[in-house]
Amino acid sequence: MTAEQVWAALAEIPDPEIPVISVVDLGVVRGVRVDDERVHVEFTPTFLGCPALEVMRDQMATRIAELGAEPEVEVVLDDSWSTDRITPEGREKLRAAGLAPPAPRSAAAPALVQLEANSFRCPYCGSRDTGLENIFGPTPCRSLRYCRACRQPFEQFKTI
Amino acid sequence: MSERAQLLIEIADDELILGWRDSEWTGIAPFLEEDVAFSSIAQNEIGHARALYELAARELGTTADELAFDRAPEEYRCARLVELRLPSWEHTIARHYLYEEADALRLEELKASDDAELAGLAAKIDREEVYHRMHAQMWFDRLENEPRFVAALDELRPLVGLRDGHMPELTELWEEMTMVRRSQPAGTTW
Numbered sequence: 589m590t591a592e593q594v595w596a597a598l599a600e601i602p603d604p605e606i607p608v609i610s611v612v613d614l615g616v617v618r619g620v621r622v623d624d625e626r627v628h629v630e631f632t633p634t635f636l637g638c639p640a641l642e643v644m645r646d647q648m649a650t651r652i653a654e655l656g657a658e659p660e661v662e663v664v665l666d667d668s669w670s671t672d673r674i675t676p677e678g679r680e681k682l683r684a685a686g687l688a689p690p691a692p693r694s695a696a697a698p699a700l701v702q703l704e705a706n707s708f709r710c711p712y713c714g715s716r717d718t719g720l721e722n723i724f725g726p727t728p729c730r731s732l733r734y735c736r737a738c739r740q741p742f743e744q745f746k747t748i
Numbered sequence: 749m750s751e752r753a754q755l756l757i758e759i760a761d762d763e764l765i766l767g768w769r770d771s772e773w774t775g776i777a778p779f780l781e782e783d784v785a786f787s788s789i790a791q792n793e794i795g796h797a798r799a800l801y802e803l804a805a806r807e808l809g810t811t812a813d814e815l816a817f818d819r820a821p822e823e824y825r826c827a828r829l830v831e832l833r834l835p836s837w838e839h840t841i842a843r844h845y846l847y848e849e850a851d852a853l854r855l856e857e858l859k860a861s862d863d864a865e866l867a868g869l870a871a872k873i874d875r876e877e878v879y880h881r882m883h884a885q886m887w888f889d890r891l892e893n894e895p896r897f898v899a900a901l902d903e904l905r906p907l908v909g910l911r912d913g914h915m916p917e918l919t920e921l922w923e924e925m926t927m928v929r930r931s932q933p934a935g936t937t938w
Contacts (some may be wrong), residue, residue, distance in 0.1 A: 633799075635792065635795065635876060636792065636795035636796050636798065636799045636872065636873065636876065637791040637792040637793070637794060637795025637796070637798075637876075638795065639791075663802075665799050665802065665803060665865070665868070665869050665872065666864075666865070666868030666869065666871075666872065667868045667869075667871035667872045667875070668868075669872075670875065697875075697878045698878060698879075698882075699882070700882045700885070700886060703882075721781070722781045722784055722785060723785065723879050723882055723883050723886075724784050724785040724787075724788035724789065724879070724883070725784065725788065726784070727788075728788060728791055728792050728795070728876070732784075746879065748875040748876060748878075
């Protein structure tokens with residue numbers, strides 16, 4: 589078995605809460621190492637309170653076992669995941685599903701004044717005439733916004 | 749127990765207990781938006797607690813769940829601030845503001861630690877805490893001249909770093925928090 593085969597298999601696993609995007613698109617697979625029949629995967633959680641983390645970890649282990657290898661999924665609790673790790677393909681899939689992709693992370697931490705600014709595009713009509721409704725949303729990774737142009741509320745992936 | 753494990757457990761206890769208290773607003777907050785906000789903050793705090801317990805558990809040869817739920821109430825190391833059951837909104841916002849202020853300083857120190865694992869987790873937690881601080885500051889700006897809020901800040905400020913002894917509310921919370929786990933039939937796994 590090769591690492592490429594493992595990556596291809598992991599790319600078929602959907603995010604349990606946002607199934608349009610795969611765990612590979614999400615950037616949570618930091619590394620794959622194949623040692624004979626043992627496959628070691630380094631997995632970095634997204635938001636620490638996300639209930640999908642266990643499901644992702646178990647699905648990765650199951651998928652690797654289906655390939656006939658012994659899975660070792662290591663949860664890495666460091667700072668290596670940020671929303672900038674979501675792939676360009678992943679961002680486009682989020683947008684197509686009505687979930688505005690995260691803004692790129694700048695050197696400074698995000699500030700309320702930025703979230704309140706009209707710089708976030710509505711995923712439905714593309715207008716920037718949108719406002720912040722709530723910093724928090726239905727899951728840890730989302731904020732709530734409203735598009736004044738097409739009068740559509742939408743969810744914005746938080747930048748972390 | 750090492751100083752490192754004690755520190756991890758102390759911070760995790762703060763985050764776990766505060767997360768439970770924040771979740772008490774789910775369904776009954778004064779505004780729908782705050783219902784969503786406090787529920788989400790609670791979920792984050794409990795997630796941080798889990799990751800911190802997990803690092804301590806790796807060192808101590810136990811599990812995050814055992815550290816979180818199988819100790820007696822008097823063994824918890826959380827600050828008195830997070831233990832209180834707060835029925836008023838001004839006290840809830842005052843606690844939120846005071847906690848985030850103290851937590852920000854603590855995270856800055858941990859991020860500069862020589863212990864790469866500890867510094868890495870602190871940096872990860874801090875990415876999420878940015879949004880909690882934003883929310884706390886937004887409410888502070890809104891209420892800073894309200895006498896009830898100012899009085900609540902004065903009342904709660906002395907409890908921020910107080911870790912010796914516990915409020916009676918902690919035992920009540922512990923009973924609720926661990927009830928299902930304590931009633932678990934032998935041999936069950938979750």
